[in-house]
Amino acid sequence: MAEPGARQLMENVKVRIGIGIAALVWLVLALLAGQGFSQVPLRIYSIAGTIAALAFALWERFIWKWKVVRYFTGVPLVAGTWRGELVSSYVHPNGESVPPIPTAIYVSQSASKCTVTLFTGESKSISEHAKLIHDSDGRWRLSWQYVNTPRPGVRDRSVRHKGAAEAYIGFQPSEGLEGVYFTDRRTDGELRFSEWSSARYSSAESALAADGFNRTSPFVGDK
Structure with missing residues (x-):
């Protein structure tokens, strides 16, 4: 339990x-x-x-x-912008898989709540519910449910949808955040974020192009 x-x-x-x-x-x-x-x-x-x-x-x-x-x-501090990639399980009608998608998430964190905003070049996902969970094996994970809104130019092939995601917080700075997601479109995939910045960004373009990202230490005592 x-x-x-x-x-x-x-x-x-x-x-x-x-x-x-x-x-x-x-x-x-x-x-x-x-x-x-x-x-x-x-x-x-x-x-x-x-x-x-x-x-x-x-x-x-x-x-x-x-x-x-x-x-x-023992609560980890994960607030800030994380940068990495999203790996989707979706396969195109021609049989080709989707290459890893450069992705960023911004986490807002207070003592009692979290919010998560995920950005890609084509869409933005905003959490409706988010929380930190401490598992029995000592690991912490960030879990959230979200609504994804694609940009107008891609809505002919990507509709607005809901989903859920969770990412485990690595104990070592090099481990970052790693997790999975799934959507009501019956697609799923993996999330990997290894770079972090205390700054807030409002788009994938600005976050992915920015300097100043490094590896973070979410737990007290990490170097």
Whole structure:
């Protein structure tokens, strides 16, 4: 059985931290106000709640990414643009297979959610649901369901469709992301991404032509 996903793990940590922060703030403010625990003014509860809410917001956007935090949670950091190729199982009517397609994906990641956008020269896929999953063998995978919208010039042979994909996150920087996909058009294939950039790109052309891509280390402790 798979271990809890990244979202559940991060939510558990976030709730515990929030409760601890709220309790600590309430205690400090009560002591500073010189009030007994049974006579704490309502405004102190309000201030403690506001500070806890701010801490939650900072956790969601920033704190969870810190290496010292991820050292304990183990959650990989995969946000950014990945560059590689898509290998389709589709075979043309004349019997020829499709050559590997240069592909890029952009991953947006916060403490509680992910979004994945995949680009090729002919289409764009945007995730409807995406999540990180921690498997029982210790590996992490990024799983998402998407809607693919081809460019107008190719819609005579490629229609809008839905699909699902997942990519395992390699423990070593050279392993990158590797996975599979399938569509409601009854096609499937493989995904391979070995290069990474922290920059965001809005098209396959710009991402595939850009400099500054390298190999990333999604796990704390990698070199």
